[in-house]
Structure formats: C-alpha cells, structure tokens
Amino acid sequence: MPDTMHLKVLLPSQTFVDMTGVLRLVAETSQGSIGFLPHRLDCVAALSPGILTYETASGGEVFIAVDEGVLVKAGFDVMVSVRRALSGKDLSKLHALVKQEFLILDEHEREIRSTMAKLETGFVGRLASFSHE
Structure with a gap:
C-alpha cells in the first residue's frame, strides 16, 4: 500500500496542481481545519476560503490560497475543485x-x-x- 497521496486541484479552466507523493494535507472547512493522511477514510468536505497546505518529501510544505470549493478523498486520490487558487511557500x-x-x-x-x-x-x-x- 502506498504511503502517499495524489493531489489534484482543479479550477474551472485548468488543472492548478497535479502532485503525487503528498504525505499530508490540511484544508479549511466551515467546521474548522481537517487533516488528511494517506490511510484516512474516504470523505467529501465543503471547503471554505482559506489556506490548503500540503507536504511532499521532496518539496516540503506548500500553501495554496483557495476560494470556496469541494474536496473529495477516494483511496489515495484527493481531488479539490475551487473557483480560484494561488500558491506559494511563503505565507506573507x-x-x-x-x-x-x-x-x-x-x-x-x-x-x-x-x-x-x-x-x-x-x-x-x-x-x-x-x-x-
């Protein structure tokens, strides 16, 4: 069994992120922050505007500012669909x-x-x- 996830962040007109080897992911929902690890149960979450954080072994921690959207985790695949997104490694x-x-x-x-x-x-x-x- 893999110990990493495959993350896709989709915008209406393009694929914003298509990353394999994701170790962990944290997203903002209306209920608060929710963390995802590779062996977490499958789920669907409504995302609030905020910061989505993911970490890879090779690239470290990456931050993505996202608009409202939906996150779906199925197996080791995580799909995020939002209207707008911007990424960076420096929060400021x-x-x-x-x-x-x-x-x-x-x-x-x-x-x-x-x-x-x-x-x-x-x-x-x-x-x-x-x-x-």
Whole structure:
C-alpha cells in the first residue's frame, strides 16, 4: 500500500496542481481545519476560503490560497475543485497576492453584477411598455 497521496486541484479552466507523493494535507472547512493522511477514510468536505497546505518529501510544505470549493478523498486520490487558487511557500507573500488578486476580482464581479442589473431593469421596463401598447 502506498504511503502517499495524489493531489489534484482543479479550477474551472485548468488543472492548478497535479502532485503525487503528498504525505499530508490540511484544508479549511466551515467546521474548522481537517487533516488528511494517506490511510484516512474516504470523505467529501465543503471547503471554505482559506489556506490548503500540503507536504511532499521532496518539496516540503506548500500553501495554496483557495476560494470556496469541494474536496473529495477516494483511496489515495484527493481531488479539490475551487473557483480560484494561488500558491506559494511563503505565507506573507501569499497573503499579499490574495489581497491583490482576489479583492480585485471581487470588485470586478461587483461591477459586472451592477451592469447586469441595469440591463435587466432596462429590458423589463421595455417589455412592460410593449405590453401596455
């Protein structure tokens, strides 16, 4: 039996991480942190935005800032599916990257939602004027 796991972190448009030889993994859920070792029972967990940490014998400890998502452990395979992710080995640099990338994206999403709401309001107003004619 292997004493390591195979980790895949999937984004909507790409595979972010595909790593074999993972010794341990720690992820953030709404219930708190949960740790995974190779022989842990299979499970599914809803991830909260936070830091996912994994360790390999050759690469040491790696940190990945993730958005909300899902983690599935089946056998020695761990699949993580999230909307956004950033990785690094230094938590302070990762924190700065998260602030820069995620907060800018959140502002961009707010602008898009506002524009869509204006378009929908205009469409409904025009549709209502057609029904009165």
